[in-house]
Amino acid sequence: xSQIRTFNDFLKRIAIVVGALVVILAVIFGILVFTVPQVKxxxxxLLASFSNPRLMLDFLDRHGVGFNSLLFxxxxxxxxxxxxxxxxxxxxxERKFLAKMQVRVGPLYAGKIAGLLQPIxxxxxxxxxxxxxxxRSDKLIYYSVPVLLMAIGSALLAIIPVSExxxxxxxDVSVLAIFAVAGFGPLVVLLAGWASxxxxxxxxxxxxxxQLVAFEIPxxxxxxxxxxxAGTLDMVNVVQAQSSVWFVVLMPLGAIAxxxxxxxxxxxxxxxxxxxxSEIVVGYMTEYxxxxxxNLQGLAAYIRFYAMAGIFTTLFLGGxxxxxxxxxxxxxxxxxxxxxxxxxxxxxxxIILRGVAPRYRMDLLLxxxxxxxxxxxxxxxxxxxxxxxxxxxxxxVGV
Amino acid sequence: MSTLTISVGPQHPGSGHFRLIVTLDGDRIVDAxxxxxxxxxxEEKLAEYRNYIQNIPHFERMGLHDANxxxxxxxxxxxxxxxxxxPERADYIRVIMAELNRLIAHLYYTAITGxxxxxxxxxxxxxxxxxxxxxxxxxxxxxxxxxxxILPGGVRxxxxxxxxxxxxxxxxxxxxxxxxxxxxxMNNPLxxxxxxxxxxxxxxxxxxxxxxxxxxxxxxxxxxxxxxxPYSVYDRLDFDIPVxxxxxxxxxxxxxxxxxxxxxxxxxxxxxxxxxxxxKVNLRGQVRVPPGESFGRAEASRGEISYYxxxxxxxxxxxxxxxxxxxRNMIAMPYVLKGMVLADMPPSYWSLDYWPxxxxx
Numbered sequence: 224x225s226q227i228r229t230f231n232d233f234l235k236r237i238a239i240v241v242g243a244l245v246v247i248l249a250v251i252f253g254i255l256v257f258t259v260p261q262v263k264x265x266x267x268x269l270l271a272s273f274s275n276p277r278l279m280l281d282f283l284d285r286h287g288v289g290f291n292s293l294l295f296x297x298x299x300x301x302x303x304x305x306x307x308x309x310x311x312x313x314x315x316x317e318r319k320f321l322a323k324m325q326v327r328v329g330p331l332y333a334g335k336i337a338g339l340l341q342p343i344x345x346x347x348x349x350x351x352x353x354x355x356x357x358x359r360s361d362k363l364i365y366y367s368v369p370v371l372l373m374a375i376g377s378a379l380l381a382i383i384p385v386s387e388x389x390x391x392x393x394x395d396v397s398v399l400a401i402f403a404v405a406g407f408g409p410l411v412v413l414l415a416g417w418a419s420x421x422x423x424x425x426x427x428x429x430x431x432x433x434q435l436v437a438f439e440i441p442x443x444x445x446x447x448x449x450x451x452x453a454g455t456l457d458m459v460n461v462v463q464a465q466s467s468v469w470f471v472v473l474m475p476l477g478a479i480a481x482x483x484x485x486x487x488x489x490x491x492x493x494x495x496x497x498x499x500x501s502e503i504v505v506g507y508m509t510e511y512x513x514x515x516x517x518n519l520q521g522l523a524a525y526i527r528f529y530a531m532a533g534i535f536t537t538l539f540l541g542g543x544x545x546x547x548x549x550x551x552x553x554x555x556x557x558x559x560x561x562x563x564x565x566x567x568x569x570x571x572x573x574i575i576l577r578g579v580a581p582r583y584r585m586d587l588l589l590x591x592x593x594x595x596x597x598x599x600x601x602x603x604x605x606x607x608x609x610x611x612x613x614x615x616x617x618x619x620v621g622v
Numbered sequence: 623m624s625t626l627t628i629s630v631g632p633q634h635p636g637s638g639h640f641r642l643i644v645t646l647d648g649d650r651i652v653d654a655x656x657x658x659x660x661x662x663x664x665e666e667k668l669a670e671y672r673n674y675i676q677n678i679p680h681f682e683r684m685g686l687h688d689a690n691x692x693x694x695x696x697x698x699x700x701x702x703x704x705x706x707x708x709p710e711r712a713d714y715i716r717v718i719m720a721e722l723n724r725l726i727a728h729l730y731y732t733a734i735t736g737x738x739x740x741x742x743x744x745x746x747x748x749x750x751x752x753x754x755x756x757x758x759x760x761x762x763x764x765x766x767x768x769x770x771x772i773l774p775g776g777v778r779x780x781x782x783x784x785x786x787x788x789x790x791x792x793x794x795x796x797x798x799x800x801x802x803x804x805x806x807x808m809n810n811p812l813x814x815x816x817x818x819x820x821x822x823x824x825x826x827x828x829x830x831x832x833x834x835x836x837x838x839x840x841x842x843x844x845x846x847x848x849x850x851x852p853y854s855v856y857d858r859l860d861f862d863i864p865v866x867x868x869x870x871x872x873x874x875x876x877x878x879x880x881x882x883x884x885x886x887x888x889x890x891x892x893x894x895x896x897x898x899x900x901x902k903v904n905l906r907g908q909v910r911v912p913p914g915e916s917f918g919r920a921e922a923s924r925g926e927i928s929y930y931x932x933x934x935x936x937x938x939x940x941x942x943x944x945x946x947x948x949x950r951n952m953i954a955m956p957y958v959l960k961g962m963v964l965a966d967m968p969p970s971y972w973s974l975d976y977w978p979x980x981x982x983x
Contacts, residue, residue, distance in 0.1 A: 325746035422628050426646075426964070492740060493812055501636035501738045501968040579806065581813050582740030584965045585649060 230333050230344055293391070301385040301559070303377055303526075310525035311342045313567075317574045324578040342521070349517035357420050357510050364418035369515045371411045373523040378404045379530035384459045386543050386558035397458040398450060401534055402443055405488065409435035412497065415507040415519075427506025430585055431497035434487055437592035442484035444600035445477040448607040449538050462542030469541040477603035478539045480596045485531050487592065489524070491573055493580035494588060532569040533562070540565045625652055632660050636738065636968040639978040642955070646964060654959035654967070656952050662982040669942040674700055674909040677939070679770045684946060685980045686767055688727040690719040691922035692980075693772040698853055699918025699931040700774045703911050706903060712776035713855045714896040718789075719762060719771060720854075720920075721885040721892070725755045725796075727923035728878045728885075731975070735875055736807060738968040739816060744807045751799055754792040761785050774909055776902025786893050793886040800883065808872075808879060817872035821958045821970030824869055831954045834947045835925020836877040837974050841869040847921040859891050871966070874973040908937060924948055924975040948981035 227233050255262040272279035283289035296302055315330065319337065322329025330338025356365050382397045382404070384390040394400060409432045416428015450456060452473065453464035471478045487494040498506035508519045536542060545561030583591075626646045631637025641657040665684060669677050681696055682689040694716065701708065708716075729748040736744025756766050762781040763769040771778050807813055823833065828841035838845055846863045848856040864880030866873035913935040919928040925947030932941040951974045958974060959967055 321742070325743050326750050327746055422626065426626075426628075495740065496965065499740060499965065501740065502965050504635060578743050579810075580741070581736070581744070581807070581810060581816065582965075583812055584816050584963065586963060587815055 352513040354513040360420040361418040368415040369518040376527035383533040419510040438484040438487040441596035445480040465541040471539040480600040492577040536565040665983040690723040695920035703916040840873040842867040
């Protein structure tokens, strides 16, 4: 075989390997068709479904893996695969967009068109790197941290209603569930810093702990106003309550507080102190390598990013509501489309901040969290209470 | 008291080729000891085995983006001993090149300040704008970084006439960019909160520790070799020396920003005043320096650089002593860093104008 010199050679090599695997599997399948009756029946169904796809869909539904099953929603849409795709494209967009802001070119070669496949090329590169752990680190905790952070981000996905009918989970207390899930974040960050048995991760972990705890409470208080106004803890009902006016119009102070807290929770600039590279290398991720690092820095972080932006959209920007642009009968598609557009807009806003803001300082940040944002959130809460009491609220309170 | 000692460098994104041993109590810096020497090359000893022309390229290596200023002081010392009168046009070209180098070095300084406070746009913009002046320097000297351009007795070659037009254009463009830098970095509320009142170097301390250059001027001492001990044609040019009394990180960055404006002013004047004529004295054969001692100084972009030259009349210098601004500024580092939080350490130590290669010689 020829030597791998370029990314295209690499793709060719992968295509050859995958092709060989497909051929081998096809041969095994062919042998099984003539020996095992169940496989023979499946083969007949497969052949028939080329002319009538409905047959296949019914078959999948019968076995609980069809489009209407929970598994499909969790794994494909609107669950993990969808979020991972958005994450990959947002990573690409962020690089390209920041590059334009900074008078650079950005990713260019991988994928021919504007470096579109650069995130995927990076993932492949990271997958082939060696996984290293420091000596005398706590291996179990060390390797579970990337998984846990990914789990936190993915669990948030279940709560977000992308449309009225097509969602993963509906609960009476889903607003609380956000904080229940996100509350694990500081713990995991601290664990990462501690398990690495190294100085910079330790400082980064402590910073992460302080920062995330300091911003959890203002975040919770800023959401209380919404809970009062919508009269429910159910995310779906929160969106339904915004059918005429978005909550960002009614409570801008709360939206600002929530947005700042969101930046801190996500460790995005200007609040990326736990991973400040000029001071503590990459903070609690310093000792991670290979895909564990790719997961922490890339996939898990951006799935969390998408999830938090989605929560902001749901709570303040009216979720799936928007002017009708698709014909009747496509309600779900239209709702998903408005939700996605709004979420991406929030993400772009966060990315722009990265281009124009320097990093803040830890002590100033804590003062901001405890003394400014908390006050702002409470002012927002009292204003909401006041206008509900006076009966000035433009929408019906309580569903 | 339990403390944590961390080694910032030499393999750390916040350090150059040196190490800063930082002792932390919580988030406060109790002690910060700079540990230089990773890029020590023995320039002074090397100079004793090379003739006066061969010394030029390797002294430039001390501060590559400040190459002409590095050479200016050395050539001053050599010419003083040889009693050479340099053609006027050569003097003006030297000043133009020196100021171009000051711009290039200050832009690099701004860029690193940007990335040390986590501002990646403020890193990319100055690095991009450096190209303007690197291109100009290339037009004049033929090289982009290491010029070996200033020689005893003049400069290596004449500059083309179209430099005047191009320099005017570059300066016009860059003045507009400086306004944008102010918006993006200097007047950015986040940067002001982080840099104002942080890393204060008092006037007394600055004088006592022998700090030079922009760091000294930011502490309220109006000292600039170009004004206080004019060399070349600096006494014929009109420029201000920006001085700030704050002595903090923000003031030091501000002094650099203002100096860039003054450098452009100098370049514009020099290009207007520049006479025609030869650009070098023709020195036949090898450069021989009569026995004696001489002292040459110049205001490099990081501060005053001085050479003390002892010649015994041979082909090589008998002894050459270099005192670089970076080394003098490094001495102030522990005093400035003590008591600040860890997050302020990278921008503060960098704002003192420390360049490991230059300090280690």
